[in-house]
Structures are given as structure tokens and as C-alpha cells.
Amino acid sequence: MINLVVGAVQRRLLALMIVCYLLAAVAPRPGEALRAMALGPGGPVTAPMILLAVMLSTAGLGIRVRDLRAVVGRPLRLASGVAMNALLPVVLLPVAAMCLRAWPDSAEVECLAVGLLLVLAMPIAGGAASWGQNAGGNVPLVVAMVVGSTLLSPVTVPWGLTVSAALVGPGGAGTLDDTARLDRLAGTAGAGAFALALIVLPSLAGILARAMLGERRAARIAPVVKLVNIVNILLLCYLNASGALGQALSPPDPDFLALAVGVAGAVCCLSFLVGRWMSRWTRCDTPDGISLTFATGMNNTSAAAVLATSWFAHRPQVLVPILAYSLLQKLAASLFGTQPPARPAALS
Template sequence: MGTVQRWLLPLMMVCYLLAAVMPRPGEVLRIVSLRLPGSGGSVTMPMVLLAVMLLTAGLGVRARDLCAVVGRPLRLASGVAVNALLPVVLLPVASMCLRAWPDAAEVECLAVGLLLVLAMPIAGGAASWGQNAGGNVPLVVAMVVGSTLLSPVTVPWGLAVAAALVGPAGVGSLDDTARLDGLAGTAGAGAFTLALIVLPCLAGIIARAMLGERRAARIAPVIKLVNIVNILLLCYINASGALGQALSHPDPDFLVLATSVAGAACCLSFLVGRWISRWTRCDTPDGISLTFATGMNNTSAAAVLAASWFAHRPQVLLPILAYSLLQKLAANMFGTRPPAPPAALS
């Protein structure tokens, strides 16, 4: 598992480079869609890849890992709740810091991109990074699953509340929140998370339970390979929509700003998790799990959602792509320095 994590980051950077110099294949794959009979909607290639990613993530979940934390619901609830509250806490702070930026359109793109990332459920990769850092694996797996299952409720809520906080009646970074309000509606983020995040994840968990541990262990190497290829292809497709245009219409100031703001928000997310783990006096393994669950969000889902609802503003993808890369760098940094054990009460 550690070898996979070490290679994933360089491979993602290669995908970003390919998307920058050869964006056309990714742009073509991004618009490939299949009409759903009986409904006006369609399924795109990124949506299929996202569903496959969550399906393979579900196949990696063992039922006994979930049962192991049933007796400690407060730890589980704290991780899920903190992750859900991130957009409400961090986005207004970021928006206030961006008020001095002269280009209001760029500020809007940054705010929307960060909002989509922070509103997403905990990334499945948090379990792998937490395991490598010595965390409580059953706890972080349960946090990932709990956050995923609640995402049809938490994601629309996070979008609606955060958009109100930074809209015209709040900090004022967003002049028009109509599209975000529509996304927060029942036909937007709720339907998206249910169809492409919750159901594939549940299907994977059920499939593993039906296969049994022996068969699941036998096919695990194939599943991991499929998952890596799927992640990299999705990374390339998502990046091609933003990085190709960034090079054809270069804007170095905005690129630096998007990377800086995404990096700051990412580090703050990890720091919030670490602070809460110390404040609640977690032991070291639980504290590591809480730190990674708070710091890592499903950026792939955010990118697919941005491509679907904000295709007319590809700059929204830039902070999402930057966050995706930087949260893996942050995970590596925080994984090498676990929180200190809580001091004994005097």
C-alpha cells in the first residue's frame, strides 16, 4: 500500500503534464455521453469513472471494520461532522482574504471551486494514508463510509449554507448564487451524490460481503490496479478541461493564486483535524484517523460536479485540481508527524 501511495503522486503529476500539453483527448473523453432512456439526462465518461472509483473503494471495505467502531460512536460522529462543517468554517475565512483581489470573476471561480471541494465527503484515500501513518484503520474506514452515506444530505446543506455566507448578504465574494442554489436543490448535488457516490459504494460493500474474504483477497490486486488506472484517467480528463485553457490563455497570477489558496485551505483542514483530535484527547491512532478524515476530501467528485455544472467557467477546476494534488502532499507531511499522545490528567 505504501508503494502505491508513493507512486500515485508522481503519476498524477504526469497526468497533469499530459493534460497541459495534450488536452484534446481528455476534452473529447470529457464530453462523451450516453443518453439515459426515459429521462432527459445523460451519463458522461467522468461520471462513469467516478462511479467505478467508488465501487472499487466499497470493495475494499470489510464489514468487521465497520462493526469494530460501533461501540465508539462519538469518535465516528466527530470525524463525519467536522468534515461536513468544513465549507461553512473555512470558506468565509478564505473569501474575506480574497476581497482585496482586483478581479471579481477570478475570486468567484476560486470561491466556487473551494466550496465544491470542501463540501465533498471524506476521500477514500484517507484510509490508505491513515493506515500508513499508524492510524486506527477501522475508525477512518467507518468515517469514510459514514461521510459517503450522509453526502446526499451534507453536500447540499454545505453548498447552501456556505453559498449564503459568502454571497451578497454575507462576505460578498459571490455576486450570483443562483447556480449554486440550483445545485444544492434536490435535482442537483443530492441526486449526484446518491447516484454516483452512495450507490456505487454500497454496491461495492455488498459485493465484498457476498464474495467472502477469501475471494475478495484473491481479486484484491486486480481491483487495486483497476482503481489506480481509473483514478489516473479521471485525473487526466478533469485536468484537460482546465490546464489546456490555462496554457492557451495564460494567466500566471490566477494560477499562483489558485494554488496558494487551495494549499492554505488544505493545510487548514488538516490542522483543524489535528487540533480537534488533541482537544478531544484522542489517543495517537484515533487522532491520526481524525486528522486524515478531516483533511482529505473527494476531489474527484468535486471535479466531476464542477465539469457538469460549471463547464462555462473552466477556471473553477483550477483550485480543485490544485487541492487534489496538494492534499496528497499534505497527507504525506502530516503522516510523518503524528500528534503527540494526550497528557495525563492531574
């Protein structure tokens, strides 16, 4: 019964996320109240942070150590996916910044740039494994890419923020007028600590819990874990969007919304195309190519949204491109999953 429910919800996950966004726009007060709750006097732990940690720990429960061992002997594939995902903000953000220079409202452009920067700096999304599996990809490879990207995130996230902010700051493309907050975020007390505490440790806890449970017990509780994870994802969508969408839509600004959706969609498609190009350049076979495409194209937008609500609460419009990217990423994954790269030759 639970398997049927999980399957039905997974098929409608994109539509349910849209419903959560609409609910956040028209009824944001419950979400705002939950977001305002904080635990711990030294460093407040918010509800979105807890939900993000739960989401990543349940995702870790789905990772089998034997899948990771199967990829150790092919480090080139693994390294190329992790490296390209980490380089995305440096590769794509300056292009987006140059295209946005003609937009008349510099404040809106800065919100777009910061939102896209936070998304592109995040590690590979755990959902890349399920999307890659549905498209016929090499599941152990994409799982290893997710784990590798996650473990390196305390280093790659601050690095991506620092380098990208410099590229699109006053000395670069000129989109960001003030990079001081991003510089503080990239410091040791900001993005690195965030990645370690809310991305790496929960993921490792889930992997360790599966190893301790054993495959039989893990398989037995897998449907319940998936259902909890889906509910957690939808609740996190609502909390991240509550308040932000209401403020961004009051008064309505259709030009900014159209720009945010258009730019987020373009950057999202470019990230998938970069992954596909990498798979052809490295002469991947079809399963490996699919895995590389999804690993490069999918970033952890939930983590980006939680980071945005923590550090850019004074600019709710920063969340708009992140929320748009989260939806469009899944749409792009469904489109790219139907057109796998056709390179029969594989590296030995």
C-alpha cells in the same frame, strides 16, 4: 508480480497525477472527446461520471463490514470526524473569502471560491483510510468515518453548498456575485441526486460485493482491483484536467495559477490542522488522533471535479483550485502523517 506493480505505482502516484495534468494541458483533445460523450437521453451520463462510480465501487470493495462493527461502540469518535468534515465549508470558506476580497479580478475570485466550495462540501476521501493506515492510525475508525460521511453526503453536500454560498454571497463576505447556479445545484435535482447516484450507491455496491465474495476471494482479487483503481484514478485526472487547464493557460495567467495553488494549499493545511486540533480537544490517543486528522483533512476531490465539469463547464477556471487541491492534499497527508498528535489519554 501485480503486487509489485501496484506498490511501485502507489509510491509514485503523486508524480503520475502531475504527468496526467501536464498531458491534459498539452494534449487535451482526446480527453475533451471522451468528456463530450454522453449516454442516456433523459439525464446524460458522462465518462467522468462512470469513472467516478467505478472508483468508488472499487474503493468499497476494500471495506470490511467487521471493521465497521468494531467502531459502533465508540460513536463519539465517529461522529466527531464525520461532523467536522461536513462543517469544513462553513468554517473555512468564509475565511478564504475574506482574504480574497483584495484581489482585483472578481471573476477569478469567484472561480476560486466555487472550486473550494465544491471540494470542501464533498465527503471524506476513501484515500484517508490508506494514508491513515500508513501513518499508524486506527484503520477501522477512519474507514467508518469514510462510510458515514459517504452515506450522509446526499444531505451534507447540498447543506454545505447552501450555507456556504450564503456566507460568501452578497449578504456575507461578498465573494460570490451570483449564487443562483449554486442554489440550483444544492436543490434536490443537483448535488443531492449526484451524491446519491455517484457516491453512495457505487460505494454500497462495492461493500455488498465484498460481503458476497467473502474474505478469501476478495483478498485474491485485491491486487487486480487496486491496479484497476489506480488506472481509473489517473484516467479521471486526465479527463477532468483536459480542456480546463488548456483554457486556463491560454493565454497563460501566472498570477491566477499562483493564487489558486496558494489558496488551495492554505485551505488544505487548515483542514488538516482543524482535524489535529479536534483530536487534541477530544483527548484522542495517537491512532484515533491520526484517523481523525486524516478524515477531517481529506475530501473527495474527484467527485468535486466531476461536479464542476457538469455544472460549471462555462467556467473552466473553477477546476484549477480543485486540481491543485487534489495534489496538495496528498502532499499534506504525507507531511501530517509524519507528525502524529501525542495525547496519551483516551476517552473511556
